[in-house]
Amino acid sequence: MPPEAAPTRKLTAPQHPLLMHKLSLMRDIRTGVKEFRELAAEVSLLLAYEAMRDLETAPETLSTPLATAEFPMLSGKKLALVAILRAGLIMTESMVRLIPAAKVGHIGLYRDPVSLEPVAYYSKLPQDISERRVFLTDPMLATGGSAVAAIDTLKAAGAQSIKLMTILSVPEGIKRVHDAHPDVEIVTAAIDDGLNDHGYIVPGLGDAGDRIYGTK
Template identity: 75%
Template sequence: MVGAMVTVVTHPLVQHKLSVMRDVRTGVKEFRELAAEVSVLLAYEAMRDLELAPQTLDTPIQSGEFPMLSGKKLALVAILRAGLVMTDAIVGLVPAAKVGHLGMYRDPNTLKPVDYYNKLPADIAERRVFLTDPMLATGGSASAAIQSLKDAGAQSIKLMCILAAPEGIAVIERDHPEVEIVTAAIDPRLDSHGYIVPGLGDAGDRIYGTK
């Protein structure tokens, strides 16, 4: 744990895969696969507090009570476009989860978020929401996305990102102090263009092979 609402997943597999993602020599296919693998490992930690309740089941040997997921249903919401690779991977763990999409991009001049798409499950207020975006840099897009979720009625939100910067964390803690952040690492700072340093470049471009 780092602070009250930030969890850094320091598992060796997560850290190794993140390091390979950072490498400029890592190609699109491998980067995309690694992003998906890290996302699943982050979800394992982010969903650690899901509620369980005993349910009577018959094994091939005898009946017994065994823990099953209970409580609120889940929703996975991707901040487009880079968050898609995360939700696509995580939904394999929780196939009953509904999936939503929020289109946000950062204006390169103002570094402010621009909202261009919003499609969320109608019952988002009744679900625990896991918001995905590989990079938490300035925090503007993530904060705006969280506000969009709140405006739609969401009450339980966790933000999952592969890499975070202190500036982005500070924005989320200021704007949405109840939202937990789960990340693989916190890098030292942002550069003048709002990129995480040392970072791994533009996650969307590296996932989809664009510039």
């Protein structure tokens, strides 16, 4: 038998003018905590529009004030939104307004300042995660270590359909995720140049968590 084909590595980076404008405002050092938080939520909604473009629908008969006809309604697997703590929270909290029936999970990771590798400290996922399409959120895909560790955790819990949603990514992080999990699609607002010596995205927007929560 011929060997199975390797999974296609998927990457979506929509170049929508509104998305680019809001992201540019997030990058600006003059943007304060309140506005940054609002922009992060708005960018997350625009990314969700792209990430959920392939959700399945099925016709359902409904009556409008004028007629009865078939209209598309969501079908297929139910959804789960999983945030990598803490910065991913802003993304799931905005997205759940679009899909209030989605279940929400959390994976706690922090990056060791010396090794830059992720350290896990918390995981709480829906019990039926294996039956749901999972949208994993983290504003920054830098080294890729935290994303890979979170995807490892999801798959160990039974998740089979996973998309990673990020606001900013770099080639190093994208490659690391795709090398470890080529079946996972990455949906990102922008792909920046790379990382500095401290593992931060350049030109980037600073530390997303600190700017969202005003902790620095």
